[in-house]
Amino acid sequence: MMKQSMFAFSLRKTLVLALFALLAMGACKSKKKAVQTAPAPAPVEQVQTPPPAPAATRSAEEIAAEKLENYFNSVARASSANSANQSIQETLAMFSNQETPVLIVIHEENGIKDYDEPTTIKKYLEYLKDTKKNLNYISDIRMDANGKVSELELRRK
Template structure:
């Protein structure tokens, strides 16, 4: 059996003190890191008085109106209502011979179109079939804000 020396309690106390200092030192350094970081200077923010609603472009407005006209024509209960909706819709186009392209297939960015038609023929087709099976995928407006070309796709 080994006999304990007088340095044993002293070594033990120093070891405990060392661990205590390390533990306290670690805590202080964390606190210093948190406290030492200066708060950023307050930045004056200018906020609008009211939220700004997104502004719809001319193309988006035209698409919305045309979709409503197409549905109205296809769902009209009589011929007179369909004809009046057709006349209103035609007023949005540069002329009655405005080309309408219907995409029937697209692969790798290459589009295949059905036989091109005109807006007058397409609107009468909607009136006769009473089905709106297409949606507007592309629209082009002329300088006056009237539709100069329309591309449709199947829903």
């Protein structure tokens, strides 16, 4: 009887081991299936940054407006009448003539602009010299074919 129980014991042991092996193999297959059936991750798109844009070239109007703002400030802040007059002469060289119109917008609604009494660049520069205040900024500038300012529109700061 002893042989029989030993045989039965080892048969039982073998069956249990086989069962564990089947379960283990089944588990491995299901893991493989899970790995295989999982959708592949979407390819990561590499965002290529465009090369930096070339330095923005400024228009003649933008350059002239910047220079004029500096001239207007130097006339208004001049320490003496002589330095103000020198700045005025330098500023006038940028204009087609001393009678170039200067329009000052006092109100705008729905695209319709109301202007203060029109003046000339010469009179406006004298006004800056007398008041010692530059209360306006350039909102529009027009240039002629020679690169000189032919019309100037200002607004309150």
